[in-house]
Amino acid sequence: HVTQETLMKMEEAFDQLNTSTSQSLLKKYLNRFVFDTLKEIQTPLGANLLDCIQSGCENPDSGIGLYASDPDAYAVFNELFDPLIEDYHGFKRSAKHPKSNWGNPNDLKNLDPEGKYVVSTRVRCGRSLDTYPFNPLLTEAQYLEIEQKISTALKSMQGEAKGTYYPLKLMTPVEQQKLIDDHFLFKEGDRFLQSAQACRFWPDGRGIFYNPKKTFLAWINEEDHVRLISMQAGGDLREVYKRLMDVVAELDKLLVFARSDRLGYLTFCPTNLGTTIRASVHIKLPKLSADKEKLDKAAAKYNLQVRGTSGEHSAAKDNVYDISNKRRLGLTEFQALKEMSDGISALIKMETS
Numbered sequence: 432h433v434t435q436e437t438l439m440k441m442e443e444a445f446d447q448l449n450t451s452t453s454q455s456l457l458k459k460y461l462n463r464f465v466f467d468t469l470k471e472i473q474t475p476l477g478a479n480l481l482d483c484i485q486s487g488c489e490n491p492d493s494g495i496g497l498y499a500s501d502p503d504a505y506a507v508f509n510e511l512f513d514p515l516i517e518d519y520h521g522f523k524r525s526a527k528h529p530k531s532n533w534g535n536p537n538d539l540k541n542l543d544p545e546g547k548y549v550v551s552t553r554v555r556c557g558r559s560l561d562t563y564p565f566n567p568l569l570t571e572a573q574y575l576e577i578e579q580k581i582s583t584a585l586k587s588m589q590g591e592a593k594g595t596y597y598p599l600k601l602m603t604p605v606e607q608q609k610l611i612d613d614h615f616l617f618k619e620g621d622r623f624l625q626s627a628q629a630c631r632f633w634p635d636g637r638g639i640f641y642n643p644k645k646t647f648l649a650w651i652n653e654e655d656h657v658r659l660i661s662m663q664a665g666g667d668l669r670e671v672y673k674r675l676m677d678v679v680a681e682l683d684k685l686l687v688f689a690r691s692d693r694l695g696y697l698t699f700c701p702t703n704l705g706t707t708i709r710a711s712v713h714i715k716l717p718k719l720s721a722d723k724e725k726l727d728k729a730a731a732k733y734n735l736q737v738r739g740t741s742g743e744h745s746a747a748k749d750n751v752y753d754i755s756n757k758r759r760l761g762l763t764e765f766q767a768l769k770e771m772s773d774g775i776s777a778l779i780k781m782e783t784s
């Protein structure tokens with residue numbers, strides 16, 4: 432059961448959230464009733480509510496503030512997760528995520544054939560190995576096992592995805608920073624992940640795999656067990672998407688990923704459930720972004736999310752914004768791509784008209 436000491440810490444965290452001016456979805460949905468209903472419950476692996484809400488309580492500037500300690504947390508703490516998931520993805524309590532359908536990449540187009548607006552295009556997805564919990568419950572040995580299993584599968588990739596695995600702890604700080612600056616590697620010391628208990632044993636078990644052209648990359652044991660990334664300069668979404676689709680098909684033959692009938696592929700953060708796909712462009716829209724509020728409003732109209740140049744929680748540099756699909760759950764992979772593609776085309780049209 433949940434110990435008295437943990438209950439006290441949980442109350443303190445809840446208090447911290449309540450006395451803050453946080454705009455997070457956690458604050459919106461974790462009221463006293465929900466808190467009291469869930470505070471003494473544990474997942475079968477022994478995780479409690481504090482493991483899920485800690486990051487949002489300690490970081491009032493969170494957008495979301497909630498993480499799943501392990502795959503079972505989504506069901507065990509559903510009174511909190513369900514409304515938050517519905518708010519973010521528009522996915523109802525009674526809804527069921529559709530079967531995977533990547534569609535035909537040839538039905539997508541180059542978003543900016545003249546190369547006037549789109550600097551680069553990236554599509555990523557996340558996967559968790561079935562039978563392992565998420566960050567807060569992973570032991571050091573499990574981190575190393577996951578790293579071993581996933582890097583071995585990646586090293587067997589052929590063709591364009593053929594590449595090398597670089598463990599984080601063998602990288603020099605300069606090499607690491609260069610990869611971060613070039614948008615290839617996850618950042619170091621993310622405080623949202625740190626308070627979510629996602630950075631224990633760092634840098635052990637963490638690393639990056641990539642091909643020589645750095646058009647296919649994989650992050651091991653950062654926020655999720657693995658993030659698969661396809662990216663390149665310019666706006667050829669079709670090429671970027673096809674590359675990711677081919678890699679996922681290969682990995683599906685080698686590894687078993689955690690998937691729920693209702694929520695699709697399972698991830699540490701509830702914003703990534705379902706398809707887990709974030710398809711983004713780095714884009715310059717000087718006229719539209721002169722008024723950031725106008726840009727955000729236009730993006731929201733097309734279910735798009737605006738981030739800064741260095742990703743989540745960063746600012747825009749040289750007027751370059753990261754714009755991507757917001758929803759990942761309750762639609763197919765292809766629909767997520769189409770939503771992003773249609774929205775970006777509409778924003779470009781607004782910019783030029």
Ligand code: ADP
Nearest residue numbers: 551552553614709711712713740741742743753
């Ligand atoms: P994630 O996409 O994995 O949720 P972030 O928002 O932190 O996480 O982004 C990770 C990195 O990917 C950041 O360096 C970000 O600038 C980079 N990135 C995202 N979209 C693009 C893009 N279209 N082109 C180049 N880099 C991108």
Ligand code: CIR
Nearest residue numbers: 493494495496623700702703
């Ligand atoms: C926040 O709430 O702002 C952070 N915990 C990040 C949430 C969404 N980000 C993500 O999916 N990576």
